[in-house]
Amino acid sequence: MVLPVSLAISPITDSNNMCACGKRGCLEAEASMLVVVKKAIEGIKDGRISILKYIEEDHPKLVGDALMEAANNGDQFAIELLSDAGYKIGKALAILMHIMNPASIVLSGRGAIVGKILLAPIQQALHKYCIPRLAASTELLISELGFDAELVGAAILVMENVTT
DSSP: OEEOOOSOOOOOOOOOOBOTTSOBSOHHHHHSHHHHHHHHHHHHHTTOOOSOOSOOTTOHHHHHHHHHHHHHTTOHHHHHHHHHHHHHHHHHHHHHHHHHOOSEEEEOSGGGGGHHHHHHHHHHHHHHHSOHHHHHHOEEEEOSSGGGHHHHHHHHHHHHHOOO
16 A cells, blocks of 8 residues: 655644644644755854855745755755654654554655655654554655656546546
8 A cells, every 4th residue: 555645744743833734733844845944044044054055045945955955965954954854754654654554655745855865764763653563564665756746646546537
């Protein structure tokens, strides 16, 4: 069984951060790319050492892309930010695995670009929060389709359900 996972799993923390859905403690309010970008901007302003010295706050998508590229190029600040998000995603996946017991989970979307960086902290969280036999029986995969995975999946569903 392959399950699409949304970042809007609610709630996973006792954090007071407000989510776009109006609730507090959602994964989206803790580990989405927008949250990681905000942390990157704050860190750069506070003098964190990074190759992300000149970032445009008005363009979070561009900052996110630059952040992921920096992480893939070994920038420790960018890796730290993404690792923190990955750990929180792993905690949410542990909850999902307890409920659904999936055979595999596919990481897709923009974050698939840094999937290899996210895997280690996700695995750490799974080791801490997931029943070992469930974690061992669930395969974690990184989509090779990247940002287009959802579009390709939707197109396939339409094609499979169209009667000729």
